[in-house]
Amino acid sequence: MCRNxxxxxxxxxxxxxxxxxxxxxxxxxxxxxxxxxxAANEEAFGEAVRAVTAATRTLLDSLVTKAPxxxxxxxxAKAKARAAERYGPRTITSG
Numbered sequence: 082m083c084r085n086x087x088x089x090x091x092x093x094x095x096x097x098x099x100x101x102x103x104x105x106x107x108x109x110x111x112x113x114x115x116x117x118x119x120a121a122n123e124e125a126f127g128e129a130v131r132a133v134t135a136a137t138r139t140l141l142d143s144l145v146t147k148a149p150x151x152x153x154x155x156x157x158a159k160a161k162a163r164a165a166e167r168y169g170p171r172t173i174t175s176g
Contacts, residue, residue, distance in 0.1 A: 093150035
């Protein structure tokens with residue numbers, strides 16, 4: 082799975098349409114192997130993003146869970162801690 086696609090289900094506040102579209106765009110980019118389609122493929126690329134966005138919204142609206150909603154800030158902190166452990170502390174260089 083593309084590492085830029087994040088879990089979107091069961092968050093408080095709920096996922097936004099922009100977040101769903103961003104995930105769909107990342108998916109279509111990964112599957113197509115391109116970040117920007119040629120002019121000849123632009124329409125097909127855009128239609129694929131729209132279709133994946135709609136399918137994702139349908140899926141998220143249909144899912145049921147008994148788990149309490151996840152906190153976005155807590156999940157972001159966990160991800161940052163995992164990244165620091167994996168890649169080491171982030172250093173800022175001036176230049």
